Amino acid sequence: MNAAKRREIFSRLQATNPHPTTELEYQSSFELLIAVILSAQATDKGVNLATRKLFSQANTPEKIWALGEAGLLDAIKSIGLYKTKAKNIMATCQQLVEHHNSEVPRTREQLEALPGVGRKTANVVLNTAFGEPTIAVDTHIFRVANRTGIAPGKNVQTVELKLLKVVPKEFRHNAHHWLILHGRYICQARKPKCPICNINSLCEFKEKTTDVP
Structure with missing residues (x-):
């Protein structure tokens, strides 16, 4: 071609x-990061149904950490691989609080160092949240x-x-x-x-x- x-x-x-954009629902770069982690082998529609419940209870790293893994599991149990994703999300929230001042990092290297975040997830966050041409x-x-x-x-x-x-x-x-x-x-x-x-x-x-x- x-x-x-x-x-x-x-x-x-x-x-x-x-003006195209993602069909995942989010209000912050953190919410987008969590939604994209959840979207692996899941539909955007299914993720949105789960995150509406989750984000109404906890929409920051501190709040999800306070919710605990049991509370997180209850919110996302309709999504495939939810147990693995919950462990990754809890670990990611801990890292964001301890190493990134509770902010989503803006570099590929730092994003990919977060549990559950691979190249594809990092690209989505860099593109959609931070305007990078990824x-x-x-x-x-x-x-x-x-x-x-x-x-x-x-x-x-x-x-x-x-x-x-x-x-x-x-x-x-x-x-x-x-x-x-x-x-x-x-x-x-x-x-x-x-x-x-x-x-x-x-x-x-x-x-x-x-x-x-």
Whole structure:
């Protein structure tokens, strides 16, 4: 795929959704961090249902630490892997209080040092909370990047690095959200909605669908 085609793809995605953002509900960088930790192998809808309950009780590192692991487990038990996530969240809250003045750190290295925070989670927080032009490659972005030909790669890190290289600078900050939303609602895994896709004519996917599911 050439640069002109990629630029047009992102121009069209921007025209459709000028101000994309995450579908996770949050009011602070800390709430976003916790929501993203919870979102691993879970839907945003499911996470939002849990965090509405959790954040109404505890929405700071100190308050979650005071809530205790039992209280945290009760709030997030509807989410997959909730026991592991609860342990990570409690440990992360302790580190934030003891080492970061209860603030979410703004560097990748410090974020990835927190329990339960990997590269993808750090990228989401850096992008959405702090405005950094990072791209967190989840299953949706990995699929869209490969299927369309925007940035094909065999693993998520290869796709991430390629996207950071080929996405035009003016689109880089929002590329993460555009690609996730496109994969979630249009370029779906089992049967992409090619007939209603606004980048259909630019996409290099050879097995386009001809009817809308």
